Amino acid sequence: MRYLTFSILLLLGAFTTITSCKDDDCTEITWYEDADNDGLGNPDVTLSSCEQPSGYVADDTDTNDDGVVATGGTPVSAFDEFNPDAVTVSFDGDDITIVSNALPNHTSPYWSEDNSLYIDAVVANIDQMSPGKIGEGSYTVTVPASPEKASSSSATGLGAIGISVTGVPIFNDEEGPNISLSENVASGFDYAGGHMGPTGYHYHLESADVEANTTLSFDDEKLVGILSDGFLLYGRKCNATDDYPTDLDESGGHTHTTQHGDDAFYHYHIINEFYVGSYIILFGGDLQGTPNGIM
Numbered sequence: 001m002r003y004l005t006f007s008i009l010l011l012l013g014a015f016t017t018i019t020s021c022k023d024d025d026c027t028e029i030t031w032y033e034d035a036d037n038d039g040l041g042n043p044d045v046t047l048s049s050c051e052q053p054s055g056y057v058a059d060d061t062d063t064n065d066d067g068v069v070a071t072g073g074t075p076v077s078a079f080d081e082f083n084p085d086a087v088t089v090s091f092d093g094d095d096i097t098i099v100s101n102a103l104p105n106h107t108s109p110y111w112s113e114d115n116s117l118y119i120d121a122v123v124a125n126i127d128q129m130s131p132g133k134i135g136e137g138s139y140t141v142t143v144p145a146s147p148e149k150a151s152s153s154s155a156t157g158l159g160a161i162g163i164s165v166t167g168v169p170i171f172n173d174e175e176g177p178n179i180s181l182s183e184n185v186a187s188g189f190d191y192a193g194g195h196m197g198p199t200g201y202h203y204h205l206e207s208a209d210v211e212a213n214t215t216l217s218f219d220d221e222k223l224v225g226i227l228s229d230g231f232l233l234y235g236r237k238c239n240a241t242d243d244y245p246t247d248l249d250e251s252g253g254h255t256h257t258t259q260h261g262d263d264a265f266y267h268y269h270i271i272n273e274f275y276v277g278s279y280i281i282l283f284g285g286d287l288q289g290t291p292n293g294i295m
């Protein structure tokens with residue numbers, strides 16, 4: 001029995017030696033360090049090996065691998081960007097509650113004519129403007145202070161899917177159940193990318209580049225708002241590269257730093273492509289986090 005055990009050990013030893021010989025023969029490839037854990041590697045920091053080393057990836061396209069590790073936490077400074085006349089933000093332990101009266105701090109032909117923010121339409125096709133005037137509303141959502149991506153994504157529905165920095169609710173790319181926004185309907189939107197609906201004034205689109213537009217994101221990195229899963233939505237460009245991000249998932253999200261601090265966290269961008277005609281949708285994808293009800 002003792003002899004048998006010894007033989008097995010000898011056999012195992014021989015096998016291991018053969019295996020390691022085989023390892024030495026493997027084709028080494030170059031791996032690139034991914035210090036900020038965004039899946040993209042730093043072309044300047046490399047290792048060669050057969051197996052993928054921990055902290056290294058095969059990609060070599062990270063021009064900003066600054067060693068920042070995703071914290072998942074939403075930077076509190078982002079909430080300074082919200083219109084204080086419309087939006088109240090309260091922090092309670094692990095939760096953030098955002099309450100809005102939905103009254104935007106910008107001009108629009110959807111205000112009633114006696115309001116100081118009323119302007120004649122500069123973008124909207126008057127014949128396609130929806131009926132109704134901007135009025136006070138009430139939107140409340142509580143999201144985690146450190147939202148996480150869910151195991152599966154969630155489709156958005158009709159109604160508010162987020163709250164913008166102006167206080168106006170963000171809607172998705174539908175005008176009715178399974179009715180996508182048409183070019184005709186979009187032509188009635190104001191320069192802010194909004195119009196009236198049965199529940200009030202809301203945004204669907206990125207704003208337009210007109211003189212009257214002094215606050216809203218257009219082809220830039222500005223904060224647009226927060227979606228119901230707690231992830232922030234930024235404009236088409238990312239502060240980290242000052243350009244259109246090239247590493248977005250199908251919802252327009254990625255993990256990177258922003259103008260709101262040195263910590264990387266998951267956030268969405270407006271996807272830099274026309275949705276219909278020359279209109280760019282604010283958010284037409286699925287939520288990558290867990291949706292919370294907007295009441």
Ligand SMILES: [Zn+2]
Nearest residue numbers: 171175197204
């Ligand atoms: Zn609408």
Ligand SMILES: [Zn+2]
Nearest residue numbers: 238239245256
């Ligand atoms: Zn970004």
